[in-house]
Amino acid sequence: MNAVWKLFLIFLKIGFLSIGGGYAIIPLIQEQVVENNGWISRKMFTDIITVSQMTPGPLAVNTSTFVGLQIGGITGALAATMGCILCGVILSLILYRFFQTHQNSVYVSEVLNGLKSASLGMIISAACTVILLALYGESRPEADYLTLNLTALMIFLTVLFALRKWKLNPVAVMLASGMAGLVFYT
Incomplete structure (x- = not known):
């Protein structure tokens, strides 16, 4: 098939x-x-x-x-x-x-x-x-x-804290997370 x-x-x-x-x-x-x-x-x-x-x-x-x-x-x-x-x-x-x-x-x-x-x-x-x-x-x-990927865990916890504390725009948070991923994983 x-x-x-x-x-x-x-x-x-x-x-x-x-x-x-x-x-x-x-x-x-x-x-x-x-x-x-x-x-x-x-x-x-x-x-x-x-x-x-x-x-x-x-x-x-x-x-x-x-x-x-x-x-x-x-x-x-x-x-x-x-x-x-x-x-x-x-x-x-x-x-x-x-x-x-x-x-x-x-x-x-x-x-x-x-x-x-x-x-x-x-x-x-x-x-x-x-x-x-x-x-x-x-x-x-x-x-x-x-x-355990400690870098991914730290990015996750930082983003979670920022979202809860400052009620940031989710699009901005996704962009910042993507940038962090580029910095740490390339």
Whole structure:
């Protein structure tokens, strides 16, 4: 099977399972493109997440597009993006119709509360993945904790302190963090 078709099918599956939004599906994307298929490295995936967060648009779509671009060029980007959004569009239309007819149901309300909890868990999982990648270079919990990147930890703590203390503009903080990354990692 050619890579573009495989990209479409993988991102179609990811799109189908993307309850909770972009941060919730980052671990799914990483599992498919880094661990299962070995198309890109963990470092490249972290860079893609970083760029995806800074560009306008939904994180999941941006990440899918950039991963597809890395793997299959323009056609890969189109395939991954279409795969990622197709299920969401179809499910949204079906769910809209369903909720219009069952808007007063207690059972439907309880199911939605359960989905909110599941989404929160997936977002926490994505946050843990990003933190482990940034601080240890590994996304698995079995990472060697002796390899803590102290520079990344200090940048993180400094930025966190500055954000909390002075309520700085997030764009300015991202630019400053990028500059710090250039100084310390090049």
